[in-house]
Amino acid sequence: MSGKVIAGADKAQRSTGTRLVHCWQLSRFTPPTDCKCFMSDTPPSTPPALPPPISVLSLSVTVAMGYVPLGMVFGFLFVQAGAPWWLALAASVFVYAGASQFMMVPMLAASLPVASIALATLVVNLRHMFYGLSLLHKLPKQPWARWYLVFALTDETYSVLTTLPEGTRTGQMVAVALLNQAWWVLGTLLGALIGAQVQISLVGLDFALAALFAVLAVEQWRSSDATAPLWVALLSYGVALTVMPQQALLVAIALSVLAGLFWPKTSPNVAAP
Amino acid sequence: MIDTAYALGALAAMAAVTFGLRALPFLAARFLQRHPLVQRLGRFLPLAIMTLLLTHTLVGSAKGNPVGPWAELAAIATVLALQWWRRQPLRSILVGTGLYVLLRNPALTP
Numbered sequence: 435m436s437g438k439v440i441a442g443a444d445k446a447q448r449s450t451g452t453r454l455v456h457c458w459q460l461s462r463f464t465p466p467t468d469c470k471c472f473m474s475d476t477p478p479s480t481p482p483a484l485p486p487p488i489s490v491l492s493l494s495v496t497v498a499m500g501y502v503p504l505g506m507v508f509g510f511l512f513v514q515a516g517a518p519w520w521l522a523l524a525a526s527v528f529v530y531a532g533a534s535q536f537m538m539v540p541m542l543a544a545s546l547p548v549a550s551i552a553l554a555t556l557v558v559n560l561r562h563m564f565y566g567l568s569l570l571h572k573l574p575k576q577p578w579a580r581w582y583l584v585f586a587l588t589d590e591t592y593s594v595l596t597t598l599p600e601g602t603r604t605g606q607m608v609a610v611a612l613l614n615q616a617w618w619v620l621g622t623l624l625g626a627l628i629g630a631q632v633q634i635s636l637v638g639l640d641f642a643l644a645a646l647f648a649v650l651a652v653e654q655w656r657s658s659d660a661t662a663p664l665w666v667a668l669l670s671y672g673v674a675l676t677v678m679p680q681q682a683l684l685v686a687i688a689l690s691v692l693a694g695l696f697w698p699k700t701s702p703n704v705a706a707p
Numbered sequence: 708m709i710d711t712a713y714a715l716g717a718l719a720a721m722a723a724v725t726f727g728l729r730a731l732p733f734l735a736a737r738f739l740q741r742h743p744l745v746q747r748l749g750r751f752l753p754l755a756i757m758t759l760l761l762t763h764t765l766v767g768s769a770k771g772n773p774v775g776p777w778a779e780l781a782a783i784a785t786v787l788a789l790q791w792w793r794r795q796p797l798r799s800i801l802v803g804t805g806l807y808v809l810l811r812n813p814a815l816t817p
Contacts, residue, residue, distance in 0.1 A: 500797045507804075516709045521718075528722045533760075542709050542717060552720040558760060559728050561753045566732030567739060580733075587729045638804070638811040644768060644779075645786045645803040647761040652790040654754040663751050667758035675766070683763045690759065694751035695744060 490606055493597070494613040497590045501614065505621020506628070507642050508535050513629030514639075515543040526622040530615060531588065533650070534558040536643040557687060565592045572596075574604035586611040588618075589650075666693045772811070782807035 505526060512522040512535075525535050534555045541551050565587050572595065573580050583595070591614050595607060655664060667690050674685035732739055739745050765783060769776035786803035790796065809815050 503797060504800070517714060518711070521709070521711065521714055524715075525718055525721075529718055529725055531721070531725045534721060534725065538717065538721060542714055545710075545713070548713070548717045548720050551717045552724050555721045555724045556728070557756065559725050560756060562725070563728045563731050564749045564753070566729060567736065567749075570732065570736050573733075581730075584730050584733060585726055636808050636812055638768075638778075638808045641768060641779075641782060641807040642800055642804045644761065644764040644783060645800040645807075646796075647757060647764055648783055648786040648803070649790045649796045649799050651754070651757040651761050652787060653794075653796075654757050658754045659750075663753075663755035664758050666751075667755040668762065670755075671759055671762045682766070683759060686759050686763075687756065690755040691748065691752065694748045694755065697747045697751045 490609045490613065493594050493610055494617070497594065497614045498617040500590065501617035502621040502624075504532060504642075504646075505618045506625030507639070508532070508539075509622040509625025509627075510629040511536070511539050511625075511639060511642075513626045514634070515539050517542070519623070519626035519630050522622050522626040523619065526619045527615075530586065530618065531555070531559050531562075532618070533643070533646055536640075536646065540640060553684075557683070561589075562587060569595060572598075572600070574607060576604060579604045579608050583607060583611055586615055588614070590614060662697070663690070663694070666690055778807055778810035781810065 508526070509519070509522045512525070513519055525538075529535055537554055537558055538551055541554065566584065569587075569592070573583050583591075587595075591611050594610055594614070598607065598610075651664075655661065658664075667686070670686040670689035670693070671682060673689060674682040678685050761783075765776075765779050769779045772778060782803045785806055786799045789802060790799040793799070
């Protein structure tokens with residue numbers, strides 16, 4: 435998804451595919467087309483010089499529809515795995531990265547080394563590294579606002595920020611990001627409180643993580659200009675599983691990175707809208 | 708029970724790694740924008756890594772399923788199809804997870 439972002443801000447803006455992907459992200463449960471719809475609250479005929487006011491709340495509500503329920507699932511799973519409710523809250527306040535928070539639950543329950551958890555976080559969140567490149571000039575200059583927005587750059591918040599017109603006030607950007615995180619934290623708190631009251635022995639609730647990865651993969655595939663990364667990844671995983679089953683994921687990532695280094699620099703159809 | 712000090716340490720590490728990744732472009736913009744290898748990886752890796760994470764998670768689930776990977780395959784096919792067709796991430800995730808829980812807990816089926 436972020437592949438095109440790295441080539442620079444203007445390219446990212448040209449390529450709707452890139453932005454659309456983020457619309458949905460973690461959760462989100464807002465299909466890209468919806469993003470466009472709600473962007474078009476502001477008629478396209480409005481001159482670009484005057485950014486039309488966009489209600490911060492309306493942008494954030496679509497994110498809330500994804501963040502609150504998913505945050506609840508996270509809080510619930512974490513507490514059921516044996517964590518106190520406030521630890522779930524701390525994760526959503528200080529880590530604030532959906533997929534890696536889901537991923538850490540079984541790892542913490544199995545008492546895996548902190549280094550393994552950090553490495554897994556690095557892999558799962560690697561895509562976030564490519565987000566900032568398209569926002570370099572858009573984020574406010576004031577340090578507190580800028581660094582909070584960088585911290586809060588989840589897939590959904592990224593998609594909302596790229597949707598905001600040039601010249602949006604700093605306060606509005608920060609308000610959207612803060613609201614989005616508030617939804618996630620609220621969901622986590624609700625889920626953790628419920629999880630602390632109930633004892634449910636259902637197998638398979640943690641399949642939510644696999645489903646989340648599947649959704650992300652579909653959206654990445656949709657915005658990708660080639661399917662080779664998909665096949666390379668499957669092949670790498672097959673090889674890694676045969677050669678080093680204990681470290682299959684790491685070996686497969688290494689193989690994919692190697693393949694990616696030889697990937698052609700420019701793609702034939704990037705300019706297609 | 709999850710040990711509190713250990714969990715806090717893990718959370719601190721995760722917070723640092725996540726923030727580092729999100730902040731890197733703002734600290735090393737020039738290098739990242741100019742380096743062709745970074746650009747290639749930026750186009751190649753997101754889909755590849757997401758595919759790997761999905762495959763790895765599925766393989767992990769399937770290993771814990773004594774009757775074979777049918778529940779995993781059915782549920783993930785549902786998620787992929789729903790997401791491809793309707794593009795509503797929350798719905799795709801909830802329906803897929805619900806189906807998987809149903810398939811894995813025979814007590815739930817009448």
